[in-house]
Amino acid sequence: MKKLTLAAFLGVSFLAFSQESKTPEKRDTDKALLVKTDHAELDAKKKAAEEKAKLPKPYDPKADAQADIDRLVAQAKKENKNIMIQAGGNWCIWCLRFNQFVQTTPELKGIVDKNYLYYHLNFSPDNKNEKIFAQYGNPGDKFGYPVFIVLDKNGKMIHVQQSDVLEQDKGYSLEKVKEFFNQWTPKS
Structure with a gap:
């Protein structure tokens, strides 16, 4: 114990001396x-x-996300599309950037419109959607936001994608995002 006290004293003394010097x-x-x-x-x-x-604010904290997702599953079955859930919030600059990137890049928008029903699942202090996130293993806790949850046409989760691997500089990589979207299109 005395050695520890002496070491602490010497460390503090050295720090004080280095600042004074x-x-x-x-x-x-x-x-x-x-x-x-x-x-x-x-x-x-x-x-x-x-x-x-x-940037546009696509997340609605007041939405009944479970009812919205249930409607999307019914629609996905009819249209043979998968569901792309982009989880995040209007507070998240990277979430807003991703939305803007997809909406303003015709090549990406085309892939999404043809193959997916897209949903922005809100996570914010106003509505954390805890029950819904729990169904999908709380991916935001692990990966941060945005995080993408891909459901098949029956509503079964088939993939969770972290977003940082899709980034490039202060935005997103066209090639990486395109590859991600193409990888999870519906299988005939």
Whole structure:
């Protein structure tokens, strides 16, 4: 116990000495770096908020998600389509970016419209849809958001896809998203 106390004392003493031994110029440089970092972080947050404000908000926290999914299953059986559930929320910039990417990329929109019924499953403080997420193994807890849950035409979960592997730079990769969508189209 005495060795531990002595080691702790020496560690704290060293830390205090190292801070005192900095020159005024070094302390000023450290402060300047902190201020610069804070400004860069604030600028990034501001840009993200501006981007988020411009993007469509497809998630409805007031929706009865179970009833919506039940209707989609009935429709999927008739149309021989799978169901693509994009889970996330209007608070999630990556969720909004993905939605915008798919909606404004004709090649992706064509694949989705031909093969899937698409649903935005809300997860937010207003409505966490805990029962529905539990049915699918709570993939958001494991992968974050957005996360994609693919159901066959009978409503059976056939795949869960994390989204970070589909990213490229500050957006999504056309090739990776196209491959993902094509991989889970209905099997005849």
